[in-house]
Amino acid sequence: MGAACRSGIIGTGFMGEVHAHAVRAAGGTVSSVAGRTPASAERAALILGALHAAASPESLIDRDDVDVVHICTPNATHAAYAKRALAAGKAVVCEKPLATSVEDAVELADVAQRHGSVASVPFVYRFYPAVREARDLVRRGAAGRLWLLHGSYLQDWLASPQTTNWRVDPASGGSSRAFGDIGVHWCDLMEFVTGQRITRLVASTSRAFADRPGNGGSAPVTTEDGASVLFETDQGATGSVVVSQVTPGRKNRLWFSFDGTDASLSFDQEQPDTLWLGRTAASTRVAVGADTLTTDAGRRYARLPAGHPQGYQDSFNAFVADVYDAVRGHAPDGLPTFADGLRAAQLTQALVTSAREGTWVATPVQDAPAHRAPITI
Numbered sequence: 001m002g003a004a005c006r007s008g009i010i011g012t013g014f015m016g017e018v019h020a021h022a023v024r025a026a027g028g029t030v031s032s033v034a035g036r037t038p039a040s041a042e043r044a045a046l047i048l049g050a051l052h053a054a055a056s057p058e059s060l061i062d063r064d065d066v067d068v069v070h071i072c073t074p075n076a077t078h079a080a081y082a083k084r085a086l087a088a089g090k091a092v093v094c095e096k097p098l099a100t101s102v103e104d105a106v107e108l109a110d111v112a113q114r115h116g117s118v119a120s121v122p123f124v125y126r127f128y129p130a131v132r133e134a135r136d137l138v139r140r141g142a143a144g145r146l147w148l149l150h151g152s153y154l155q156d157w158l159a160s161p162q163t164t165n166w167r168v169d170p171a172s173g174g175s176s177r178a179f180g181d182i183g184v185h186w187c188d189l190m191e192f193v194t195g196q197r198i199t200r201l202v203a204s205t206s207r208a209f210a211d212r213p214g215n216g217g218s219a220p221v222t223t224e225d226g227a228s229v230l231f232e233t234d235q236g237a238t239g240s241v242v243v244s245q246v247t248p249g250r251k252n253r254l255w256f257s258f259d260g261t262d263a264s265l266s267f268d269q270e271q272p273d274t275l276w277l278g279r280t281a282a283s284t285r286v287a288v289g290a291d292t293l294t295t296d297a298g299r300r301y302a303r304l305p306a307g308h309p310q311g312y313q314d315s316f317n318a319f320v321a322d323v324y325d326a327v328r329g330h331a332p333d334g335l336p337t338f339a340d341g342l343r344a345a346q347l348t349q350a351l352v353t354s355a356r357e358g359t360w361v362a363t364p365v366q367d368a369p370a371h372r373a374p375i376t377i
Contacts, residue, residue, distance in 0.1 A: 004027055004028060004029055005023075005026070005027075005028040005029070005067050005068050005091075005324045005327055005328075006028065006029050006031040006065050006066055006067045006068070007019075007023045007028050007029065007030055007031060007066065007067070007068045007069075007070055008030075008031055008032040008033070008034070008054070008060040008061070008063060008066035008068070008069050008070065009023075009030060009032075009033045009034070009048060009050070009070045009072060010033075010034045010035075010057045010060060010061075010069065010070065010071050010072060010073055010081060011034075011035070011070075011071065011072030011073045011095075012033065012035040012036075012040050012041065012043070012044035012047075012048075013072065015072040015095055016033070016044065016048060016070075016072045017047065017048060018312075018313065018316055019070045019072055019093070019316075019320070020033075020048040020049060020050070021313060021316075021317070022313070022316045022317045022319070022320035022321075023070070023320060024049070025317040025320070025321070026317065026320045026321040026323075026324045027324070028068070028320075028324060029051065030048055030049055030050040030051065031050065031051050031052060031063065031065045031066050032050055032051065032052040032053070032054045032060045032063055032065070032066055033045050033048050033050040033052075033053060033054065033060070034053075034054040034055075034056060034057045034059070034060040038053065038055050038056075041053035041054055041055070051065075052065075057073070057077075057081055058084065061081065061084050061085050061088050061090065062088060066090065067090065067091060067327065068090065068091040068092070068093060068118075068323070068324070068327060069081070069085040069090045069091070069092050069093070070093045071085070071092065071093065071094040071095055072095050073095075074166050074167075074172045074173065075097055075100050075167070075172060075173050075174050075180075076100055076171065076172050076173070076174070078094050078095065078097065078098060078099055078100075079098070079099040079100070079101075079104040079105075079107075079108060081094075082094045082098070082099075082108050082119070082338075083107075083108065083111070086108070086111050086112060086115060086117055086119065087111075089115075089117075090117075091117060091118040091119070091323070091326075091327045092112070092117065092118070092119045092120070092338075093120050093121075093122065093320070093323055094108075094119070094120075094121055094338075094341065095121070095122060096121050096122065096123065096184060096185075096341060096344055097174060097180055097184065097341065097344060097345060097348065098121055098338060098341025098342065098344065098345060099341070099345060100173075100174035100175070101345070102342070102345045102346055102349050104345075105338075105341055105342040105344075105345035105346075106342060108338050108341070108342070109337075109338040109339050109341065109342040112337070112338040113338075113339070118323065118326045118327050119337060119338040120319075120323050120326075120335060120336055120337055120338070121336050121337070121338065121340055121341035121344070122316065122319055122336070123185060123188045123189070123192070123336040123340060124312070124315045124316045124318075124319045125185055125188075125189050125254060125269060125315065126188070126189065126192050126315075126319075126334055126336060127301055127315040127316070127318040127319045127322075128267070128269070128272050128288075128301070128310070128315050129288050129289075129293060129298050129299070129300075129301040129302035129310065130267050130272060130273075130274065130275035130286075130288045130298070131189065131192075131193060131267060132295070132297035132298045132300065132301050132334075133275055133286070133288075133293050133294070133295050133297065133298030134193050134258070134265045134267060134275055135192065135193045135297060135334075136295035136296070136297045136298060137263075137265065137277075137294075137295065138193060138194055138195065138258070138260075138265070139195070140295075142262070142263060143258065143259075143260030143261075143262055143263045143264065143265060144260040144261035144262030144263065145260055145261045146194050146196065146235070146237055146258055146259065146260045147236070147237050147238070147259065147260065147261065148237065148238060148239065148257075148258075148259040149190055149194060149196070149233070149237050149238075149239035149256070149257075149258050149259070150239050150240045150241065150256070150257055150259075151186060151190070151241055151242075151254075151255050151256035151257060152186075152241060152242040152243065152244075152253070152254075152255055153182045153183060153185060153186045153241070153242075153243050153244075153253070153254045153255075154242070154243075154244045154247040154250035154253045154255075155182065155244065155245045155247065155250060155251065155252055155253070156245070156246065156247050156248050156249060156250050156251060157245060157251075158208075158225060158245045158246050159208075159245075159246050159247070159248045161208075161209040161211070161212060162212075162213060163212070163213075164212040164213045164214060167181060167223075168212055168214070168221060168223060169214070169223075170222055170223055173223065174223075174348070175223070175348075175352050176205075176223065176224065176227075176348045176351060176352050177223035177224055177225075177245070178205075178223075178224050178225055178226050178227055178243045178244060178245045179203075179205070179224065179227045179229070179243050179348060179351050180344075180348045181245070182243055182245070182254075183227060183229070183241065183243040183348075183351070184344035184347060184348060185254060186241050186243065186254060186256065187241070187344070187347050188336065188340060188343070188344060189254070189256065190239070190241075190256060190258070191343075192334065193256075193258060193265075194233075194237075194258055195235075196233040196234060196235045196237055197233060197234045197363075197365045198231045198232070198233055198347065198363050199231075199232055199233060199234050199362065199363060199365055200231065200232055200350075200360050200361060200362045200363060201229055201230065201231040201232075201347070201350055201351065201354060201360065201361060201363060202229070202230050202231075202354050202359065202360045202361070203227055203228065203229045203230075203350075203351045203354040203355045204227065204228050204355060205224035205226065205227045205228075205351075205355040206224060206225065206226050206227075207221050207224060207225045207226075208225045208226070208246040209221060209225070209246075224355075225244065225245055225246040226242070226243060226244035226245070226246060226247075227242070227243045227244075227351065227355070228240070228241075228242050228243075229241050229242075229243070229351065234365050250270075251270065252269060252270060252312075253268065253269060253270045254267075254268075254269035255267065255268045255269070262279070263277060263278060263279050264276075264277075264278040265277060265278075266278070269312075272288065272309055272310060272311060273287065273288045273306075273307070273308075273309035273310075274286060274287060274288060275288065287306035287307065288302060288306060288309070288310070289302055289304060289305045289306025289307065289308070290302040290303070290304065290305060291305050291306055292306040297333070297334075301315075301318050319335075319336075322335050323335065346363055346364055347363055350362075350363045
C-alpha cells in the first residue's frame with residue numbers, strides 16, 4: 001500500500017462527516033461511502049467528497065480501493081461490519097461501542113490481535129493536547145499519589161421529551177445508552193491519563209422521561225438518561241462519575257479532576273484551551289499551545305500557539321492521523337485499539353448488572369492495554 005490511505009466510510013450521518021474531514025486532514029482519500037440504501041450513499045458521496053458510492057456496506061468492505069474501513073453506523077451493526085472488514089484484511093476504525101455484547105467485543109479484539117490488524121475505536125478525547133500533558137505530568141509523578149478520581153460527562157441533546165433517535169432503542173443502541181454512549185469515554189480517559197484500572201463499581205441509573213416518541217406515537221423508554229457510578233481502582237484510588245444526556249445547557253461537558261497528594265489536574269472539554277493544575281500554594285491555568293505546554297506528548301498534539309483553541313474535530317483529525325501512521329507500520333503512543341473497545345464493553349456490562357442488582361460488581365483488570373506499560377521518563 002502506498003503512503004496515502006484509501007478509506008471507505010460506512011454511515012452517512014454526523015459521524016460520517018467527522019470521519020471524512022479527518023481522513024482528508026490525514027492526507028487520505030475517501031474512496032467510497034455506503035449508507036442504508038444506494039440513494040443515501042449517492043447523496044453522502046457528494047457531501048463527504050467520496051469518489052464512489054457503494055451499493056451496500058458489504059460491497060464497500062470488499063472493494064480493492066479501500067484500505068481502511070470506517071464504521072459509523074448504529075451500534076447493533078458494528079460487530080458484523082467489523083468482523084467482515086477484518087476478514088477482508090482491512091484496517092478498521094469502528095465507532096464505539098465496539099459491540100453491544102461483551103462476547104462480540106471479545107471475539108473482535110481476539111481476531112484483531114491474532115491477525116495483527118490495525119483496529120481502533122475513536123476514544124478521541126485522548127488526543128487533546130491538554131489531556132496528553134496531564135498524562136505525562138502524572139507519569140512524571142508531578143501529582144504525587146493519585147487517590148481520588150472524579151468527574152462528569154454531561155450533554156443536553158435529549159433534554160426535550162419530544163426528542164428521540166435510534167440510540168434510545170436498546171435493539172439499535174444496546175442495553176445502556178448514556179453510560180454506553182458517553183460514560184465509557186470518561187472511563188477510558190481516566191484509565192488512560194492515570195494508568196489506573198477500575199476493579200469494581202456500583203451504579204445507579206435513572207430516566208428523566210418515561211416516554212419518548214416512537215412507533216407513530218409514544219413509547220416507553222427503557223435505556224437510561226443518566227447514571228451515577230462509584231468505583232475503586234487497582235492502585236487503591238476511589239472515584240465517581242456522573243453521566244447525563246438530559247442536563248440543559250451542557251452541550252458536551254466532559255470534565256475530570258484527578259487528585260493527588262501533591263497536585264490535582266482538571267480538564268473541561270468545553271474549554272479545551274486550558275489545563276488546570278492545582279497545588280496547595282497556588283493553582284495555575286496552563287494555556288494549551290505548542291509554545292506553552294511542558295511535556296513532549298502535550299506539544300506533539302498542539303498544532304497551534306496558545307490562544308488558538310483546538311477542538312473536537314482537531315482531536316479527531318489527530319486520532320485518524322495516528323491510525324494511518326499505524327497502518328504504515330509505526331506504533332503511535334496511546335492509540336486506542338479494539339482491546340480498549342472490549343474494556344468499554346466490560347465496564348458497560350458491569351454498570352448494567354450493578355444497576356439491576358443494586359450491588360458492587362467486579363470488572364476485569366487483566367489484559368491491560370499497551371498504554372499502561374511501564375515507561376521511564
